Amino acid sequence: MEGTALLQLPEGMRLAQIQITENGLVIEVIATHPSSCCPLCSEPSTSIHCHYHRTLRDVPCAGRRVQLFLTVRKFSCRNSYCPRKVFAERLLAFVEPWARMTIRHCQQLTSLGLATGGNGGTRLAARLGMQTSRQTILRRIMQLPDVSSGSVVYLGIDDFAFRRGWRFGTILVDLESHRVVDLLPDRHMETSAAWMYQHPDLFVVSRDRASAYASAASEAAPQALQIADRFHILKNLTEATQILLARCQAEIREASRQKDGGHELPTKHVFSVEEWRPLEPAHVEKVRRARRAGRHERYQLVIELHEQGMNPKRIAQRLDLSERTIQKWIAAETFPETKRRRKRQSCFNAFAPYVLKRWQDGEHHGASLVRELIEQGYTGSERTVYRYLEVFKQAEVKASASLHRLHKFSANAAIWLFVRDPKALDEIEREDLAAFCHMSTTLKRVYDLVQDFLCMVQKREGERLDTWLAQVAESALPELQSFAAGVEKDKDAVRAGLTWSINNGMVEGHVTKLKLIKRQGYGKAGFPLLRKRVLHAL
């Protein structure tokens, strides 16, 4: 009796014997229920016709494989109207009539398969004391019934890549229940439309900016409100702004070059106050220069070979450099200087702006400056102050955010000053931004327009969209105008995106999970397996 409970055998089964063999446990179980119901007429019968044996695989016990040796009976049906004379007793909820494994074993294999895929599931099962094959696991998964998506009212739709940039599928998420409701094998308009036709309850379709899903929804779910996802809208705006910044920077650089009369490099180095640090000792400086010269030579060689038509891989092999470095150098327009190590925190830093100001005011007497600093709470050494002052002999230090520093900004870096919440910028970033806007009225105009759009997104002020578009139309900024033209084509959905709180963030989350499942491999069993695994994911 205790054994029956321990092995969780159903009622009416008696544990007869447990044998430990080389391959695991063989458990003999005898069915003892006094009656069984005829599967045809459902009438219970107590007349036993004969006994027979079944061998079943069962869930492992303490890491050992388990084989059930089951003694079951056949009953005679006593219902004289029933055509069935003899029937095998049913052990419902424990084993299917013709199966060779128990239902609970089958469920465990399915869970393993859903979590790890065919090959992974087979390997893991072996570790856990379950004998199975990849085919069995795959069959179990494929036999799972499709979960009925039922009525979907708020739908999120997006694509995902089977192969990055190559082949795509579509993921559909119920934004109310937070569940993936289906996976489609491509991202064609017809496929999504066919799915939407079967779901007439759709009230909202939240989607990206691609036209396929827009057309599908317009055709198959004309009653639904389409919402363009805010993330995708902002991404488009960011890309447009980045192109614009790159153009403006090039223009500014050109203008300042002409102003300098072609003298590109000033004789003196210029540092901002944030970059100000003591000069390196002569021998360190010498080593650094030598290293730079070597690197510069290799750089020129790379460019030369590249211009001769050699591909990056060959260049990398020939010069014993990494291919990634070669690609970076080729992509860079000019020789990329190595980044100098971060400035070490010094107790002088806090006083640097003050010292700089005093120096520019004409106070060049070291001892007096030190005295002033100590009065203000400076606790560092006198020597440190002198080392900082020495820099003035060889270089110029500027208050902050000089034109020189802004030149070093790539459009990639500058874009973040433009599209982030100004409150999230630190002091230096704010100065850089102010310098940008000061430098050119175009940049200032761009900044105002971009921030206005972001504000509209954040505060859900979709009703201001038309005013914003009109301002862009007057702005003479072709990059933003091309963004606006895209918005104009899809204006209702964009406005809805800027008005409603719904967005596709949840769908993105499911795409991330899907990628994890995909990486475990679904190759041989194809899309249907991936679909089952995503829909039944734990």
Ligand SMILES: [Zn+2]
């Ligand atoms: Zn019967």
